[in-house]
Amino acid sequence: MTKNKPLILITNDDGISAPGIRALIDVMSQIGEVVVVAPDKPQSAMGHAITINNTLYLNKISKESDPVLEYSCSGTPVDCVKLAVNEILKRKPDLCVSGINHGSNSSINVIYSGTMSAAVEAGIEGIPAIGFSLLDYDWNADFDSIKSFVKKITTEVLEKGLPKDVVLNVNFPKLKQDEIKGIKICRQAKALWVEKFDKRQTPQGRDYYWLAGEFVNKDKGEDTDEWALENGYISVVPVQFDLTAHHATQELNSWNWNE
């Protein structure tokens, strides 16, 4: 490997054996020096959880002769990024990519997603980061169709550099390569999950629940990620981790806080 190759950290939330991360490793190996640190089991919907009340284990699972260094980790996606940066990588990586997620992380899903939280964690640590997701939950989803786009987006980010304190949330429609219309910069659609818990009983008669829900998008804006995906485009949403609602400051300051 030449010294000029970028150092790329890869993680995900579906676990290190998921086909989605394998596709991402394929593409990134064409671009840079790759190190993989990913959960040893599925960690979907873990959000920005970190492990503070339990121990963390790392297992080196690549052989010395393998071209890519791979570690599985007992923690969450965010733990993986923290351990990679502090315990495995010899220098700060040039890029962190997370995914390719099996299923959508568009709209409000960005908040629940372990895939995106790993990218956000890298962003917080000053590492350019992209989360990739395909709108197909199938374990055998067709990742080949989107590999050229993943490569294009990654190359563009490495060349131009991301705006400060911004990471990218990239979602792909479930389409064949030649059906995809292009890439659109979007805003996060204002949508939510409306829950319908599935209430069941254990064999012993105790009630329990399964979280189930329906995704409801009432945001009809044509500048949203949902619109782009429904219309055959790849959505790219710039995501920030300053959660301050700056627009609300003035109104709140007009209240009688200190009387």
Place this chain on the structure above:
Amino acid sequence: MTKNKPLILITNDDGISAPGIRALIDVMSQIGEVVVVAPDKPQSAMGHAITINNTLYLNKISKESDPVLEYSCSGTPVDCVKLAVNEILKRKPDLCVSGINHGSNSSINVIYSGTMSAAVEAGIEGIPAIGFSLLDYDWNADFDSIKSFVKKITTEVLEKGLPKDVVLNVNFPKLKQDEIKGIKICRQAKALWVEKFDKRQTPQGRDYYWLAGEFVNKDKGEDTDEWALENGYISVVPVQFDLTAHHATQELNSWNWNE
């Protein structure tokens, strides 16, 4: 209870038996009709995690004669809000309050915090919400000193209504009541945790890690939550869940995405 009393949902991430939530129940019982749905064990740093690969249990732990209805839940803080709204409460609550957290959720901690994620989840569901945290990790922290401020802030929110799609992140300095200088509307300080993993060995000789770190704030702005707290004020940060970095859209649109 009169029909005019607001319906208030209370949750937290330290667990239903934590003194912090007990203090919050005390205060809210003076204001409205209170229902508590909180984790049955500590769920700190769980971020916006939800339980999708496991079952969820609810336990009614209050007696019929108790003034406050209380349920413990086997899931995360966000699960608690979803279960409360969909399975327990007869109508959408007028307010959701989360905490009082044992320890800070100022600055970047808002992203890792289960307390704040519960408030954000309520916000997503259209419920006015406030997360309260005290900068004291001690189980026996002095919550009495801040009760009057918790009541003041809650009353103000119920009276005025929060700006749309905004929840409040309220942090209290570790000070006696008469030492607190007042309430300040702030922005989230740009700070981060710099990790220092503590590497140890199991009795069998296997390496493992404890996540440990140091909070580093290089943001010297006097409009930040960190500044307010260091200077004896209660910090109130309006928090949004549209993570779109709208300011970055123009720059990203200038890239060669579709060539």
